[in-house]
Amino acid sequence: MLRIALIGLGNVGKAFVKVLLAKAGELAKLGYEPCVVGALASRGGVMGDGCLSNKLLAELADKGLYGATEVRSIELGDLISLNPDVAVVAIPPSYRTGEPNLSMYRELVRNRISVVTADKTGLALAYQELVGEARARGVYLGFTATVMAGTPALPLLRGLRGRSIDSITGVLNATSNYVLTLVEGGLPMIDAVKRAVEEKIAEPDPSIDLGGLDAAAKAVIMANTVGLPVSLRNVEVQSLLNLNEAYIRDAVRRGVRVKQVASIDLAKGRVSVKPMEVPAGGVLGSVSGNYNTLIIRLRDGNEITLIGPTGPAGATAEVMFSDLLEYVELRLMMGKG
Ligand SMILES: NC(=O)c1ccc[n+]([C@@H]2O[C@H](COP(=O)([O-])OP(=O)(O)OC[C@H]3O[C@@H](n4cnc5c(N)ncnc54)[C@H](OP(=O)(O)O)[C@@H]3O)[C@@H](O)[C@H]2O)c1
Known part of the structure; x- marks a missing residue:
């Protein structure tokens, strides 16, 4: 039993x-x-x-x-x-x-x-x-x-512990994707956040998703899984909520998109979550809806990409x-x- x-x-x-x-x-x-x-x-x-x-x-x-x-x-x-x-x-x-x-x-x-x-x-x-x-x-x-x-990412990372990983980069928060896409489409940030909360896509406290804490927590768990002993308190976290809407829309015209990107640099022992410009057609730039993505760069020059749905319950x-x-x-x- x-x-x-x-x-x-x-x-x-x-x-x-x-x-x-x-x-x-x-x-x-x-x-x-x-x-x-x-x-x-x-x-x-x-x-x-x-x-x-x-x-x-x-x-x-x-x-x-x-x-x-x-x-x-x-x-x-x-x-x-x-x-x-x-x-x-x-x-x-x-x-x-x-x-x-x-x-x-x-x-x-x-x-x-x-x-x-x-x-x-x-x-x-x-x-x-x-x-x-x-x-x-x-x-x-x-x-x-x-x-x-x-999309169980941690078993994949555990399976890579015998190999040398240089870095892991990912878009790990679907709510941020959703809000950024609404802002790209013309909604003011404040209305995009309101809509995400009303549609129950965002937590009532939007700072968890859009402020970067959710992605930072995931990055910390991944970093520890592959041998980097960090805590959430050591992560450099920058919120999306302070971004200028015109900047987000202008990025699209320039062929890039602003995404909330989590980065784990194993060599430097650093973890961060920041809004970053990424190529619109690339792996990080094209992720949308409730999908997340990870790019794992190995020391031997190979790269593993994981794209899949997060949640739902x-x-x-x-x-x-x-x-x-x-x-x-x-x-x-x-x-x-
Ligand atoms: N939803 C997803 O797809 C998803 C995916 C991955 C991870 N998660 C994580 O899974 C967790 C649960 O998410 P959820 O969507 O199920 O949340 P939720 O709908 O808000 O449910 C939370 C539950 O926890 C209870 N609770 C709150 N504080 C408690 C405490 N101190 N002791 C015992 N019970 C307590 C709540 O009770 P009351 O009703 O009495 O407040 C409620 O039953 C979160 O940490 C979330 O980040 C969710």
């Missing part, structure tokens, strides 16, 4: 429950039938004596926590007391203070609870600490969904389920079955 605690039941958390219900058989085949012991959101949660029923899980997937059941005033400690093997975390980021996210990850790992997360906060601010603690305690940390979600949840499968497979390999 695989004891699972759910933390966060918004778009991604609900989608994860749906995937778990649909794919439970895959875990059962490995001898790990899933058992959701409890679920927590910001205003309480639900837990029982044993596993939550499939009927309740289906309601959680459909309506979220508050629509599905009577919410009890429980906290993280209550979930931990149920001895879950793994916590599946899908809570909003908190890049400025790191809290409560960072404390939550520390507490889970300290209690030897493995984690599968879509939230970048902990790894963006304290990658080395969390991964180090997890290794020391034999705990699995699955975070494939944190970068490009629907359903694909993100499926990638989190892949992490869960990896966790179970590792347990089986380590003879902890």
Whole structure:
């Protein structure tokens, strides 16, 4: 049996429950039938004596926590007391203070609870600490969904660790693409941002996407994955929000486009996220919609390009389920079955 605690039941958390219900058989085949012991959101949660029923899980997937059941005033400690093997975390980021996210990850790992997360906060601010603690305690940390979600970029980067990478450049934030495209088309920046928020493409706090923090967090996680130990605090981040609209439109006339570009320079040990002019027809210049792109330059002169969709919630949840499968497979390999 695989004891699972759910933390966060918004778009991604609900989608994860749906995937778990649909794919439970895959875990059962490995001898790990899933058992959701409890679920927590910001205003309480639900837990029982044993596993939550499939009927309740289906309601959680459909309506979220508050629509599905009577919410009890429980906290993280209550979930931990149920001895879950793994916590599946899908809570909003908190890049400025790191809290409560960072404390939550520390507490889970300290209690030897493995984690599968879509939230970048902990790894963006304290990658080395969390991964180090997890290794020391034999705990699995699955975070494939944190970068490009629907297009697992981190397994590709992990597969390149034996090779020498010079640099990684990418367009990693779909909301910025959307807003810049609207501005190119004639909308003032303020109206483009408003439309993105209204259409729920941007977070209510647009500084996360357009200010560059989201892309910077992804870049930090990638940099650490390939051996550059940086934190979000060390990234040079420049916002798109201060850009002049005439400059963005004039760039198009000059055959280039302004994009929010994340750069990881492995040789200099530097990570940055800045608005940059890129050729309109090139890999970075042509990415649009909910697509992200990465260019990985290897020391031997070769280049690997990855283009694919980020999110949405359903694909993100499926990638989190892949992490869960990896966790179970590792347990089986380590003879902890
Ligand atoms: N959407 C995507 O496609 C996508 C892709 C990749 C990564 N992500 C990441 O996945 C995470 C979740 O995204 P989302 O779209 O599902 O967000 P969301 O719809 O806003 O849902 C967030 C959930 O987290 C809960 N929550 C907030 N603070 C909490 C706390 N301290 N303890 C426990 N639960 C808490 C919320 O509860 P309340 O309802 O009570 O506030 C809500 O259930 C984010 O970090 C996002 O960046 C999303």
